[in-house]
Amino acid sequence: MTNPTRREFLGSAAAAAAVMGISGRAAAAATPRPTDVGIEDVLMRYDDYHYRTPIKFGGTVVDRATILNVTCIVRTRDGRTVQGFGSMPMGNVWSFPSKKLSYDDTLSAMKALATRIRDLTAGHREPGHPIDINHDLDPDYLKAAKATAAEWNLTEPIPPLCTLVVASPFDAAIHDAFGKAHGRSCYQTYGPEFMANDLSAYLGPEFRGEYVAKYVTEQPKGRMPMYHLVGAVDPIVASDVVKPIGDGLPETLPEWINFNGLTNLKIKLNGEDLNWDVDRVIRVDRATAETQAKRGVSEWVYSLDFNEKCPDVNYVLEFIARLKAKAPEAFKRIQYIEQPTARNLAAAKPHALDEASKILPVVADESLTDVESLLLARDRGYTGAALKACKGQSHALLLAAAAQKHGMFLCVQDLTCPGASLIHSAGLSAHIPAVRAIEANARQYMPEANRRWEDRFPGLFRVKDGTMDTSCLNRPGLGAVEL
Incomplete structure (x- = not known):
């Protein structure tokens, strides 16, 4: 296209x-x-x-x-x-x-x-x-x-x-x-x-004669990889754990990888400290590679989220250059970079992120509130869009249609969504053709909010092979959302 x-x-x-x-x-x-x-x-x-x-x-x-x-x-x-x-x-x-x-x-x-x-x-x-x-x-x-x-x-x-x-x-x-x-x-x-x-x-x-149905599928994908969040203050290895939680759930990245069979990791970065950001990705990659080797797994991917803290595209380009030089294999595993610079698109120059988006998909998240902001983000150099249930089902569907019409990279991300809100978010992921994976980090940070849903939808809330069973998201209403 x-x-x-x-x-x-x-x-x-x-x-x-x-x-x-x-x-x-x-x-x-x-x-x-x-x-x-x-x-x-x-x-x-x-x-x-x-x-x-x-x-x-x-x-x-x-x-x-x-x-x-x-x-x-x-x-x-x-x-x-x-x-x-x-x-x-x-x-x-x-x-x-x-x-x-x-x-x-x-x-x-x-x-x-x-x-x-x-x-x-x-x-x-x-x-x-x-x-x-x-x-x-x-x-x-x-x-x-x-x-x-x-x-x-x-x-x-x-x-x-x-x-x-x-x-x-x-x-x-x-x-x-x-x-x-x-x-x-x-x-x-x-x-x-x-x-x-x-x-x-x-x-x-330009959308005359087209309906949302053109841009979504009536049936969900059967299974989808699940993205695990590596937060900026999360311990990576055992020596990082200052005070154990002791609730029976994993507390380090290797433990989480083994517990859920993870192959997709989202890494939160600083955006204001190049050395820290590069080192963080390298440390995550080192711990992941060692763990996956023991599991006999050779394929896994990363996404990087700067949460709009980078001052400009030069920071992103320097980060990419340093990471490629120090850890080329880690760099090859990156699927996309999310919202590197400030959400205020009107304050950014046209094509501001073009040089970065030539290397990797650069996805807008906080910047997106309507179709006009989607088009403005594209003008600023974003080549992808993050859809979120927390911006509304109606808005997400319209943005999904506009983004697909213009050939943009798409992903669906959550807001530490537990229970019904995760089911809603997973439904978006499972019904939009271009979306590759599901974010689901409430199980890490708010597991108590998932408890009453686990027995009802075990394929979504009990992950063992790094994927979520989304085949159940075809029931009346929002797939599997029930009172």
Whole structure:
């Protein structure tokens, strides 16, 4: 597939913006569908967990999580009521990073926003497809974020990314209810039989006549490799363990490799210390190579995540040069580099990451909040996109379509998603053709949140051969999400 020019990409973004209008609302539906559902009520509750061991990203150490759980009741046009369920970690440190506001400040703001989003969602009565319902509510959610920031006298606005995270379990619950109402996997409800609008209503005229169904599969992949996270403060070998946890789970990288049969490792890096970053990858590779040799395994891969801390592309290029010189075999195992520089794409120059993306796929994550940001990321030199359930099922599907249309590298990543949120994330991975693996690190940091799901979906939550059994993700709704 030929990659569009910068002008063509920006033209696509402008066309999409014109279709959606200033408010971002979808174009009017051509013809309502008898399969449409309307929202009857929305319920929500929270679960709180402490991590068994801290995780560090973006320069911040996190040791806890708050999970937002949402139940949405919808009514079909023939009068039936059906419940759907969505769940997602709030992820405030990742989605609402701040040097002025505390952890509790940002979490409290997100909870206040969640209440507003609940009220807005429950008040939406126009029947439709979940993607249209979400697209119609999106601008109201953003307005609610501004109102929440004003009401709480926040010194910073609530970022759009944060708003997506808060809204995501509501969107998931609607998709889940819709699929269950029709006795189908959600991934079998994204064609013209169920959708009044084609993709041009959301992504611009070049998508006219195309539906989400073109870019997802109705049936999930049978098995997928699982990415294990090597956090920036995680011990690699036994000598790194200062205070053993002693809960029976692995505490070093070799132990985890043997425990789960790992072949895919995601390595968190600093982005502000070249020597540390290069040494970290070399140490991970050395421990992995020794362990895999004992297991008789010769093939494994890495991804590298700088969490937007690199000052510029020169840092990335120097990192690559040093790693290739010191550990060429480790370098060969890298599948992609994730979000090396700051998430603010408007502040970056065109083609800023081009030199790095000629060497390896460079994937945008924190930068992506809508299709316009996807196209702008491509203009800045990103060649890949990280899809996340925590940005919403509807948003993830639209970004997946746009990214595939433009020939971009795709991956799906989680937000230390446990339980139902991991099942949701795994469903995205299993139904988007280009995605190669699944991230699943709640089992490392928040295993308690997975406990009640393990017996129900053992192939997803008990990994022994480095892969997850995704064949079960074909049940009504979001694959396997159940109350």
